[in-house]
Amino acid sequence: MLSASIAHADRLGLMIDVGLPDGASLAVAYQPDPRLRMHAGASHNTISGGGRVGLTLAPIRSFMSPTLSLDVGRFAKGDANPLVRAVSGDEMFDSPLIERLGYSYANAQVGLQWGGPRTVFYVQGGISYVAGTLRDLESASSMVTFEEDPRFAVWTPSLRLGLVVFVL
Numbered sequence: 001m002l003s004a005s006i007a008h009a010d011r012l013g014l015m016i017d018v019g020l021p022d023g024a025s026l027a028v029a030y031q032p033d034p035r036l037r038m039h040a041g042a043s044h045n046t047i048s049g050g051g052r053v054g055l056t057l058a059p060i061r062s063f064m065s066p067t068l069s070l071d072v073g074r075f076a077k078g079d080a081n082p083l084v085r086a087v088s089g090d091e092m093f094d095s096p097l098i099e100r101l102g103y104s105y106a107n108a109q110v111g112l113q114w115g116g117p118r119t120v121f122y123v124q125g126g127i128s129y130v131a132g133t134l135r136d137l138e139s140a141s142s143m144v145t146f147e148e149d150p151r152f153a154v155w156t157p158s159l160r161l162g163l164v165v166f167v168l
Helices: 002-007 081-088
Strands: 012-020 023-033 036-044 049-057 064-078 101-115 119-133 151-166
Touching: 012 119, 023 049, 023 151, 064 119, 101 151
Parallel strands: none
Antiparallel strands: 012 023, 012 151, 023 036, 036 049, 049 064, 064 101, 101 119, 119 151
């Protein structure tokens, strides 16, 4: 009886992490098997809110384990001007190009996780595909016109550091 309750004690948890291009995220994690963790939650990238879903495979069951994670996420349009002002120190900075900045992304990351049955720390790195729309690009130059806002897509390195605490 005791072993059955211990086997199911670490299936549902809270996950918190920070990374690029993910921003900061708070998610619910579900672990149907010690080698598989799924998550879904809310994110913020200092510009706007968004969400992310994903899964992590940890094929080796030990205190420290290699991982493979796949995620997809989306950030709503938000004004990046305040962030640029804060980072640059230029209080007069204002660009219509970044007033409605939003993007979608997909991550593929490898990493390490370590901890016990109730708490897991992790660090991951890999590659991300980021796609969005450039808005108001015509405001940057009077010599260029567009029938519609151009889309962009880039491959970029990604990194994430996080913690999962299982509660149920």
